[in-house]
Amino acid sequence: MQKPSSDGSSANAPHELSDSARASRRNFLRLAGAAAAGSALSIDVNAAARSGAMKKPDVVVVGGGFAGVTAARELAHAGARVLLLEARNRLGGRTFYTQFGDKKVELGGTWVHWSQPHVWAEIMRYGLDLEETxxxxxxxxxxxxxxxxxxxxxxxxxxxxxxxxxxxxxxxxxxxxxxxxxxxxxxxxxxxxxxxxxxxxxxxxxxxxxxxxxxxxxxxxxxxxxxxxxxxxxxxxxxxxxxxxxxxxxxxxHYKLKGGTSSLIDRMVGDGGFEVRLSTAVSSIKQSAAGVVITTEADERIEARYVVMAIPVNTTGAIEFQPALLPGKQAMAREHHAxxxxxxxxxxxxxxxxxxxxxxxxxxxxxxxxxxxxxxxxxxxxxxxxxxxxxxxxxxxxxxxxxxxxxxxxxxxxxxxxxxxxxxxxxxxxCTYRPRQFSRYVRDLRSPEGRLFFAGADIAAGWRGFIDGAIESGLQVAQAVSGALRQKA
CATH class of the missing domain: 3.90.660.10 (Polyamine Oxidase; Chain A, domain 2)
Structure with a gap:
């Protein structure tokens, strides 16, 4: 995902932190580390990266939440070489299954339902069990x-x-x-x-x-x-x-995954056939007629034919884009959703x-x-x-x-x-939009820009802000990128 600005805010919305906000941020870093200690994937997502086997990727997916993992899996199944970059040291995005005393808990997105067709299809696909709250x-x-x-x-x-x-x-x-x-x-x-x-x-x-x-x-x-x-x-x-x-x-x-949201991410990644690199923040993305160049926070340059941006709309402003993104995307990065x-x-x-x-x-x-x-x-x-x-x-x-x-x-x-x-x-x-954001910005938020395609729960048509919306968006974008790859083959 993206590189944060020095204070962790959107790069397009600088602000002076109060003493209490600085204390909150320090407390966050301490607590985040403790919570992350109880969260781990059961599969080795970095094995492909260590092997060095992947050639130049066809598609780089930025963001390892449910939208990014869905898009990466679908594109890999369609025959594309896919590299997924995630800034955190774990996958799952705004889902976070971790330890609380003698029990596991979901600190982020949690509940699923058969009225949410995309996540329900994944639950049925992988034979996952549910439990009730x-x-x-x-x-x-x-x-x-x-x-x-x-x-x-x-x-x-x-x-x-x-x-x-x-x-x-x-x-x-x-x-x-x-x-x-x-x-x-x-x-x-x-x-x-x-x-x-x-x-x-x-x-x-x-x-x-x-x-x-x-x-x-x-x-x-x-x-x-x-x-x-x-x-x-x-x-x-x-x-x-x-x-x-x-x-x-x-x-x-009402219903949540018995093995936690990480059980579904595990199955999707294990089924995916794409490379994952954790702890890899993106600082800039530059596209041209020839392709896209992604630069990471560690100054690594990665070239690809297409990029899928699967990050929260609030964070888009922390990445430098050349050319600049559409005005609606920039506005959401400044304003943030509610x-x-x-x-x-x-x-x-x-x-x-x-x-x-x-x-x-x-x-x-x-x-x-x-x-x-x-x-x-x-x-x-x-x-x-x-x-x-x-x-x-x-x-x-x-x-x-x-x-x-x-x-x-x-x-x-x-x-x-x-x-x-x-x-x-x-x-x-x-994601819950503020007044006027839905009518003003959604067309720009959902629009591809050249070789960049955009996915995420924040821009889903249906259950926006839910796991289902993330999967919906990842499926749709994978279909669009697969079409672009076939046309340019």
Missing amino acids: IGASAPERVMWLSEGKVQEVPIEDSMKLLIDASNRFHEGSEKVFPRPYLPFLPDDGAMLDELSIADRIRQLNLPPVQRDLLAGLMATNCHNRTGDGAFTEMLRWWTLADRDVLRLFDACA GAGHKVYMKVKGELGSVMMYAPESEPLNLIFTDHPGADGGTLIGFGVPDFEGFDVHNPKSVEPFIRKFLPHVSVTEVLAYDWHLDPYSLGTW
Whole structure:
């Protein structure tokens, strides 16, 4: 992947770091190293690189997440010589399966579903098993904070409140997305793209107790404050889930791979027949009529006929491109998408059943549910807004007072989170566009440029920001590059 600027920010969006931000970055580097120690591929991806067997590659894939690995596998199966470059010391991109105490956890993308056709095809292809997240699939209690007070009613009543609010929030989605997988917005959608999620919630004039339940869900979906996420993004999710909030829950947080996301990456790479080089950051890409020259951070020059860029849109500005990229790609690298919040695992002491808890963005965490229950303790998963003053997601004593608002009898003993917004090779979590980004930039983001082709979950037509979207994009781009190779043969 790309070479970060000196402070890890996008090269096109320089900013002065505050003392607290510098401390956060130092803390990130320490924690990232510790988390990475529990994450390892079961196959030797660098064997081909050591052998020196590969001739000049036909295609270089930059980025080793699910989009890049999918594109590399498909191109290699089509007969191309493929070299995949990944800046991190692991594959998987914004998925990260690692150790937390005596259990393995997913610090990034996690859940899959049969309504997500591309990842489901891979699961069936490789015969992988699933397991359920109990707090999302079968909660025994549902609670939420509204105006500082914990609300709890029978589950059926809370679901009625949420279903009613969701139906009202998404009203008119069929005009914007008459069917899933439409990559661009129609005129009606472009007008609605001016609205943030917060704008739409205000339009509904819901009672506070219902508004705050909906707001907690929506802050989680956009993984930021609702003023930062585009209303059209939520309409797209709604359409993909057949306009049903319970089906959306099922698709987003119910089933996960029993062996972790790395089990799927392992199988795809082992099946691929392409070369992988880890810890290889790219600093510049220069293309001409004759081909493409990639320069790595270590000043190695690699020549290829074509390049697939499979990196997050937030990070594109850290690579020097000659000629320069289209304006929409440059704009997204400067602005960043909205996804930037926390995902945190919390070990608790005390009886923990299957619970689900919501809170609006005035609180540090917006959705929390049980991962593993237990009579003497268990594990919770939480999602929250970024940069919440006075809240340290890496400190159990900072997290515990919030959890005790719902569960006063438990104590938080350990936490594990990963600061994706500080990681220079992601600069954010899953992709949720800000208002106006969908209508303004998507055509440029998806467009090939000469010998450069672009893939990634951030530019998928369907489940954008999900593993499924990454695989969808990698499949489509591999098909396009294979066609270009045949034409130039």
